[in-house]
Amino acid sequence: MASLQFWKPGTAGPGSNLDRATETEENIVPSAPTSSSLSLQAARERLPIFKHRQKLLYAVENHGVVILVGQTGSGKTTQLPQYLYEAGWAAEGNRIACTQPRRVAATSVANRVAAEVGTILGDEVGYTIRFEDVSDKERTRILYMTDGMLFRETLVDPLLSKYSVIMIDEAHERSIYTDLLLGVLKKIRRKRPSLRLVVSSATLDATAFLEYFTAGNSPDEATIVSLEGRAYPVEIAYLQEPVPDYVQKAAEVVWGIHMQQTPGDILVFLSGRDEIERCLELLAELLPTLPRNAKRLVLLALHAGLTTEEQLRVFEPAEKGSRKVIVSTNIAEASVTIEGIKFVVDSGFVKIRTYNPTNAMSSLTTTPISQASATQRAGRAGRTAPGVCYRLYTQRAYEALQPTTPPEITRTDLTTPILQLKSLGIDDLMKFEWVSSPPAESVLRALEGLVHAGMIGEDGRLTVVGEKVAECPVEVNIARMLFASKDYKCGEEILTIAAMTAIQDVFVIPEGAAGALAELERRKFTAEEGDHLTLLNGTVPSHQPFYTSLTTQCLAYNAFTRYGRSSSWCKAHALSFRAMSRAVSIRSQLKKYMQRFGLPLDSCEGDAKRLRKCLVTGYWRNVARWMADGTYRAVLHVHPHSVLFTRKPRSGWVIFHEMEETKKTQIRILTEIEPDWLLEHGHKYYDKHSGASVASQ
C-alpha cells in the first residue's frame, strides 16, 4: 500500500478550504501535573476552568440556570462543585449534586475530588449509584451520582430540597434520565427559585438548552458560560471517494499508518463485534508481511461482550518497539478512555437501538453517526498530544450527517418513564415541558399499555398498584409478575427470574473452538419448559432440579449461588461473573421491595406449571405460536441463545421476554405455555383463532 489516499483539509486536495475549524480544535487539555511536582492548589489553579472561577460563581449567583460549555479535561466536573462548596453553597446543611450518565464516571470523579478536598470518600465528598451509597446523610456536601439516581430521588423528595445547586454533567449525551431530570428540574425551579442548575454541555447544544430554560421564563433565567481551553489539535483526513467496504478499508488504513507514520497507538471505530473480528482477521493476515526491522503491531478488540480481563488488556501500554491497535465499538467514544491514542480511524457508523411504537418493536440497526459523534471520536486522538483522525467517508458525506444524535427519549419505550412521571404528579403529559418531545405514538402506546396493565385508571391517574410499581426498579411487566406471585405462591422463583431477565449477556460465548466448548457448557443448563426456568434452575432450594433438565441461564443463578459465587466456577461454565454478581445484587434489591409491599416469598416447590402461569401475568402481550416452518406466528425467529431454538414446544405456544429486529425479527427468553392461560389476561387483545398478539400486529 503505497499511499493512504487521503487528503487533509488545509493541505492539499479538493475542497481544502476547510471552514470547520472546530473540527481540528478538539479542546483537549493535558492532565494536571501531579502533586509531586506541584502543590495540589497550584495544580488546581493551572486548570483552564480556574480563570473563569469568578465569572462562574457570579453566573450561578445571578441566574437560575447556567449552561456550561467546556470540553473534557477543562476540569468542570471536578472543579465547579468545589468552587461552589468554597463559596458557601453547601452551607446550612445544603448539598451540591453533580450527575453523570454512567456509574464509573460518578465513582471515579468522586474519588478524585475527595482526594483534592482532602477528605475520606463518603464523608464531605461522596457518591451514590445503584447498589452503592458511599455518602453520609449529614456530612456529605458534594455528591456525585448517576442521573438515574437523582431522578429516582425526585419520587421521594419532589422538590429535591436537600440540594442548593445541581449540576447535570454531560447533558449533551441526552440520556433518557438526563432529559427527564431537566424537565422535572425546570418545573422545580418555578416552585423553588433558590435552587440553581448548571447544565454542562458541548458547544453544539448550548443554545438549545438556553432556549429551553428561558422559554416561558424571564430571559435572565439562563445564561451561557463558555470555558475555552488549550487544545491539542487533531488533524482530520477524509476519503476522496466513498468505499464499498469500510471494514476492509479500516484494515488498510491501519496498515498504512503502521508502515508510514510516527509512533502512537491506533483506535478504530466499527459498529459491532462481527466487524471487529473481520477487521482483526484482515490485519492478522498482513502481519507476516511486516519487515523484520519494523515495529510489531499488537491487535486488540474492545466491545462490551468481552470479559473484564479482556477489556483491561487495551489499557496495558504497548511494549517497547510495538504499537497497539484497538478495534472498538462505540464503547470507546465516551465510556472508555484510552490514553496514548494518536490515530483514530472512524468508520462513521454505529449500531443504534430504536423503538417503533406502532408494533412495540425495537430494532438494532447500523446507522451513520452524527457530526457531534464524529467530533467526539476524533477527539480521542488528541488527549495527550496532537493527533490525526482518518474518516472513512468523504467530507461531503460528513456534511450530510445529522448534527447530533437523536436523544434517547425519542427512540425508546416510554412505559416506565411515563409511569414515573405520573408518580411525580405530572398527569398531563402534553403539558410537560420536554427538552425534546417524544413521538406522540410512543406516549400513547405507553399509556395504553399502562391502562391495560392496571397501573393507570380510567381517570388517567395512577392506581394503588401503579404507585407501588413506579417505585420498583424493574419493567412494568416484570413488576406485575412479582405482584401476581402472591396468588401463584412462587415469589421465590419469580424474584430470581426478574433479576436474571434484567441482566444481559449471562453467557460468554467466545469465537472459534473455545466458543464451541462454551456452547456445550450452556446446553448442560437447559430446561425443557424454556428459558425462564432455565434461568432459575441453578437456585432451586430443593434437592433436585425439578425442571426436567438443567437450564442455561437459570441453572446459572441457582448453581452460581450454590457454588459459592465464584468467578472460576463461572469461567468453567461459560458464564459471565460480572453479570451473575449483578443478578445477585438486583435480586436482593428487589427482595426488599417485595417485603415492603407485603409480597410473600413462597416457593412453588417444583410446580413449574404454577410458575409458568405466573409468567403469563406479565407476558400476556408477548405471545407467539409455533409454526411448522420453525418460525412463530407473525414470523418471529427464536434467538439462538434460547433453549427452544431447536425444539418445538408441545403446546405450540410460548411467551417471550423481548422481541427485537436485527437481521431477522427475533424473540428472546421464551417459555412454553398453554393457550388457555392467556384467556384470563387481556383476552380483549388476543384472537385465539388467528393467534395474533397485540405485539405482533
Next chain:
DNA sequence: GAGCACTGC
C-alpha cells in the same frame, strides 16, 4: 441452525 451497540434504576 446461528448471533447483541451502549447506558441506567
